[in-house]
Amino acid sequence: MIIAIANQKGGVAKTTTTLNLGAALHEAGYKVLLVDMDPQANLTLGLGINPEGLPASLYHVLVGERRADEILRTTPEGDLLPSSIELAGAEIELINELGREATLKDKLAPLVGRYDFVLIDTPPSLGLLTINSLNAAGGVLIPMQCQFLSAKGVQLLLTTVDKVRTKLNPGLRLLGLLPTMFDRRLLLAKEVLSEMQERFGELVFETIIGNSVRAAESPIAGQSLITYQPNSPLSDSYRQLAVEVRARVGAEPALQATR
Ligand SMILES: Nc1ncnc2c1ncn2[C@@H]1O[C@H](COP(=O)(O)OP(=O)(O)OP(=O)(O)O)[C@@H](O)[C@H]1O
Ligand SMILES: [Mg+2]
Secondary structure (H helix, E strand, O other): OOOEEEEEEOOOHHHHHHHHHHHHHHHHHOEEEEEEOOOHHHHHHOOOOOOHHHHOOHHHHHOOOHHHHHHEEEEEEEEEEEOOOHHHEEEEHOOOOOOOOHHHHHHHHHOOOOOOOEEEEOOOOOHHHHHHHHHOOOOEEEEOOOOOOOOHHHHHHHHHHHHHHHEEEOOOOOEEEEEEOOOOOOOHHHHHHHHHEEEEEEEEEOOOOEEHHHHHHHHOOOHHHHHHHHOOOOHHHHEEEEEHHHHHHHHOOOHHHOO
16 A cells, blocks of 8 residues: 655654654554655655665656665665655656656555555645545655644645546545644643544544654654664553554455465
8 A cells, every 4th residue: 555644734743653653563563664765855854864865766766767675775674765865856856757756656666565555745735746646656655743733734735636537547535634742731732633623523533642842852863663662652652653554444454464
């Protein structure tokens, strides 16, 4: 199953969710590929890889200079297709290409059979990199910060998902909305969460990701929370999310986990 983690709003925990959901699925025994489609390369950095030191990144794959398996990196938390700042240029270079929305999908095709889950981290925009990610995916997971509910922002995102589904990728499913950075001490956070649940009903995951400074510490260590703080409540939340995602996509239990 290929899952795009998307929200054009910045700083809502897309990258944190990609990294830690991936790590939780990996820990449960699934074969996981993480794909960093954001030129900011925060996912790459979060796995302890310096994007500036890489000979090639997803940019070179998207413009046809490298194959995806040539840039693949193995990390203790799963495999990674790393990003670099050059990826920002791919958006412009692809714009005149025929089939420009399907580039990522085509480039990933030879690899996806090796994995149970492919998670794609997307940039905070609805540009060509995000559209490519949605077009390659079977499901989209939308992290939403519990501090602020932008009805228009969410609507724009859902409309975009609908458009991709009708025009490009009929198999694309909305997997769910994930409440992130929930601070139970704040009335506003509770209000935003209940508004989210009222408006989107069962689409909202039962897992709620709490607000915690730990979330900012682990990327600096170049590890997921699951590795950096295995016993923290946040790690447990991401493990719970992994169970929910598995149930929503109807995935088989991992072979390794059932042994
Ligand atoms: N549960 C959390 N509690 C507190 N801080 C968090 C939590 N999750 C993420 N953060 C912090 O919030 C910031 C934004 O998170 P993250 O980079 O994952 O968001 P993003 O949506 O990927 O951002 P961008 O749109 O820039 O790609 C980071 O500094 C991260 O460490
Ligand atoms: Mg990010």
